[in-house]
Amino acid sequence: xxxxxxxxxxxxxxxxxxxxxxxxxxxxxxxxxxxxxxxxxxxxxxxxxxxxxxxxxxxxxxxxxxxxxxxxxxxxxxxxxxxxxxxxxxxxxxxxxxxxxxxxxxxxxxxxxxxxxxxxxxxxxxxxxxxxxxxxxxxxxxxxxxxxxxxxxxxxxxxxxxxxxxxxxxxxxxxxxxxxxxxxxxxxxxxxxxxxxxxxxxxxxxxxxxxxxxxxxxxxxxxxxxxxxxxxxxxxxxxxxxxxxxxxxxxxxxxxxxxxxxxxxxxxxxxxxxxxxxxxxxxxxxxxxxxxxxxxxxxxxxxxxxx
Amino acid sequence: xxxxxxxxxxxxxxxxxxxxxxxxxxxxxxxxxxxxxxxxxxxxxxxxxxxxxxxxxxxxxxxxxxxxxxxxxxxxxxxxxxxxxxxxxxxxxxxxxxxxxxxxxxxxxxxxxxxxxxxxxxxxxxxxxxxxxxxxxxxxxxxxxxxxxxxxxxxxxxxxxxxxxxxxxxxxxxxxxxxxxxxxxxxxxxxxxxxxxxxxxxxxxxxxxxxxxxxxxxxxxxxxxxxxxxxxxxxxxxxxxxxxxxxxxxxxxxxxxxxxxxxxxxxxxxxxxxxxxxxxxxxxxxxxxxxxxxxxxxxxxxxxxxx
Numbered sequence: 344x345x346x347x348x349x350x351x352x353x354x355x356x357x358x359x360x361x362x363x364x365x366x367x368x369x370x371x372x373x374x375x376x377x378x379x380x381x382x383x384x385x386x387x388x389x390x391x392x393x394x395x396x397x398x399x400x401x402x403x404x405x406x407x408x409x410x411x412x413x414x415x416x417x418x419x420x421x422x423x424x425x426x427x428x429x430x431x432x433x434x435x436x437x438x439x440x441x442x443x444x445x446x447x448x449x450x451x452x453x454x455x456x457x458x459x460x461x462x463x464x465x466x467x468x469x470x471x472x473x474x475x476x477x478x479x480x481x482x483x484x485x486x487x488x489x490x491x492x493x494x495x496x497x498x499x500x501x502x503x504x505x506x507x508x509x510x511x512x513x514x515x516x517x518x519x520x521x522x523x524x525x526x527x528x529x530x531x532x533x534x535x536x537x538x539x540x541x542x543x544x545x546x547x548x549x550x551x552x553x554x555x556x557x558x559x560x561x562x563x564x565x566x567x568x569x570x571x572x573x574x575x576x577x578x579x580x581x582x583x584x585x586x587x588x589x590x591x592x593x594x595x596x597x598x599x600x601x602x603x604x605x606x607x608x609x610x611x612x613x614x615x616x617x618x619x620x621x622x623x624x625x626x627x628x629x630x631x632x633x634x635x636x637x638x639x640x641x642x643x644x645x646x647x648x649x650x
Numbered sequence: 651x652x653x654x655x656x657x658x659x660x661x662x663x664x665x666x667x668x669x670x671x672x673x674x675x676x677x678x679x680x681x682x683x684x685x686x687x688x689x690x691x692x693x694x695x696x697x698x699x700x701x702x703x704x705x706x707x708x709x710x711x712x713x714x715x716x717x718x719x720x721x722x723x724x725x726x727x728x729x730x731x732x733x734x735x736x737x738x739x740x741x742x743x744x745x746x747x748x749x750x751x752x753x754x755x756x757x758x759x760x761x762x763x764x765x766x767x768x769x770x771x772x773x774x775x776x777x778x779x780x781x782x783x784x785x786x787x788x789x790x791x792x793x794x795x796x797x798x799x800x801x802x803x804x805x806x807x808x809x810x811x812x813x814x815x816x817x818x819x820x821x822x823x824x825x826x827x828x829x830x831x832x833x834x835x836x837x838x839x840x841x842x843x844x845x846x847x848x849x850x851x852x853x854x855x856x857x858x859x860x861x862x863x864x865x866x867x868x869x870x871x872x873x874x875x876x877x878x879x880x881x882x883x884x885x886x887x888x889x890x891x892x893x894x895x896x897x898x899x900x901x902x903x904x905x906x907x908x909x910x911x912x913x914x915x916x917x918x919x920x921x922x923x924x925x926x927x928x929x930x931x932x933x934x935x936x937x938x939x940x941x942x943x944x945x946x947x948x949x950x951x952x953x954x955x956x957x
Binding site for chain 2: 363389394395396397398400425426427428429432449450451452453454456457459460461463464467486487488489490618619620621622
């Protein structure tokens with residue numbers, strides 16, 4: 344078994360052109376900048392607008408990134424959809440391209456589904472992909488998906504598929520849940536990623552492996568630095584600095600705010616575009632965001648993602 | 651402009667074979683039985699497990715039904731997905747096949763989206779499909795989608811696209827909302843369908859056009875009879891009988907319960923199968939459901955959907 348992926352990953356924001364089509368050139372550029380700043384690529388996460396992309400669009404983009412010289416060992420694309428065959432197709436494709444793992448949402452249209460139904464779903468995906476290289480990171484994000492990935496479900500999946508079930512991204516925002524995951528499953532080699540850098544230090548101190556965070560798109564070097572030096576004396580101060588930047592972004596709708604920051608620091612207004620049902624920040628919102636960030640000395644050095 | 655579709659429609663349950671693949675033969679059989687009992691075909695609704703199907707699967711199934719001799723003027727397939735290009739593709743395909751209309755979910759992954767974002771989404775779909783035959787029925791089902799289709803949004807869409815925006819299915823379960831839709835929009839030719847037969851009589855009495863209901867899969871003739879004779883003296887008694895059957899199904903998870911009834915009265919156990927994350931009824935649940943129904947003299951006469 345190859346080395347597991349760890350550290351800080353960004354759910355890479357997806358650029359769209361004037362026709363709202365995904366823009367692979369700009370995407371590859373942003374991926375390179377993230378990697379150069381120590382951050383891995385959780386392409387097709389919630390903050391990537393992945394669920395606004397079709398299956399074919401996702402496969403095309405992943406291939407473009409994978410064939411651009413980016414190391415697939417640094418990639419953990421999202422592959423979970425509402426429909427079993429789509430999830431199988433995306434997952435098998437990511438494994439075939441050599442990705443380190445996949446981040447898998449539960450099917451999220453039908454609400455109130457049972458753990459038995461979710462178990463059958465994940466088990467069926469793993470069986471159908473049928474590849475010993477598959478590493479699944481379960482995606483627990485109840486505020487958005489409305490479908491929790493419970494501890495008993497994880498326990499059952501781990502028992503049945505100890506190699507394929509590699510870890511979890513906990514975006515519940517509930518540290519008690521992350522802590523319970525760490526205590527119960529980390530000792531058996533199950534990798535817990537916090538869903539934001541707010542919990543990065545706490546997660547690492549309790550045996551977690553890193554974080555997968557929206558704001559790693561814009562503040563990668565500083566988040567990576569804390570992950571690398573979490574045992575240093577000034578770790579708590581570093582955490583506090585990360586929290587300040589994150590809280591500035593959180594005053595706005597996150598995805599358009601991230602894209603606005605990328606647009607500004609790459610001097611490339613095309614980056615601000617989002618796909619409906621999302622909407623861009625208004626001009627006053629953008630001005631406030633950028634002024635707030637500049638007031639904190641924030642910038643995105645070296646960013647140049649234009650095609 | 652051709653005659654609008656009205657009356658009772660069933661979100662047709664989707665049969666799966668032992669490999670969990672959709673079974674077009676059984677589906678066509680069930681469609682024929684529904685039509686023979688006066689009920690139209692809202693294929694790919696919530697109760698069709700449509701959101702557990704891939705885009706290609708939905709297009710294949712729709713073609714199979716449309717080329718089997720079923721009149722497309724009796725079809726209102728669901729075409730709303732999370733992703734703009736998928737929704738456009740499914741919608742254009744349904745229009746090309748001559749379907750009377752499409753039932754369109756809002757994009758449902760991202761929560762708390764604005765009416766502005768939803769307006770842009772629906773407008774973009776209508777523009778991209780670009781076909782004067784398109785008739786969109788907006789699908790308001792907040793308990794599942796978590797994304798309401800608000801009255802101000804409908805008003806704005808109707809103003810911009812008075813021909814394409816044809817109506818709504820209100821599955822809120824909130825009669826006050828249905829009534830508000832009827833009062834505000836029905837006078838301008840906007841067709842309001844109740845989301846279940848529980849509101850059929852009230853909806854018709856206030857100017858609505860019918861209902862699109864899960865239980866129309868199993869109790870089509872009686873629901874159709876009320877819709878046809880809603881001005882008759884015994885309409886309230888008919889409504890009461892419909893409610894009794896519906897409430898029996900509602901004691902169980904709806905989709906597996908519907909399929910269990912079809913399996914039983916067609917003597918075809920294959921019909922009971924569901925796709926994960928759903929699970930079939932347990933044997934005791936099935937026994938209770940069928941005993942309850944038989945105790946009420948319920949049956950599904952003429953059902954024979956085997957391939």
